[in-house]
Amino acid sequence: MQLPEFITVICPACGERFEIPTPESEELPAELDYDCEICCRPMTVTVEVLRGQLRVESHGIAE
Ligand SMILES: [Zn+2]
Structure with a gap:
């Protein structure tokens, strides 16, 4: 399947959206660690x- 170049992530901490590059399809399912571009809190993106x-889910990481 054709994947988009970027996917939109919704930050679980502040609710803002930002885009990350889509992983290669052969890497899926993928679990990625990101820091929110707006509030800088860490999260895991599945x-x-x-x-x-394409399903994208974000979970906050407990501190
Ligand atoms: Zn945030």
């Missing part, structure tokens, strides 16, 4: 393909 749909 990217997977489910029934032909």
Whole structure:
């Protein structure tokens, strides 16, 4: 399947959206560690393909 170049992540801490580069399809499902571009809090972003749909979920990391 054709993946978009960027995916939108919603920060679980501040609710803002920002974009990250999409991982290669052969790397999926992928679990990525990111710091929010707005509030700088760390989060884990899970990217997977489910029934032909790209699913992106973000979870805050407990401090
Ligand atoms: Zn944030």
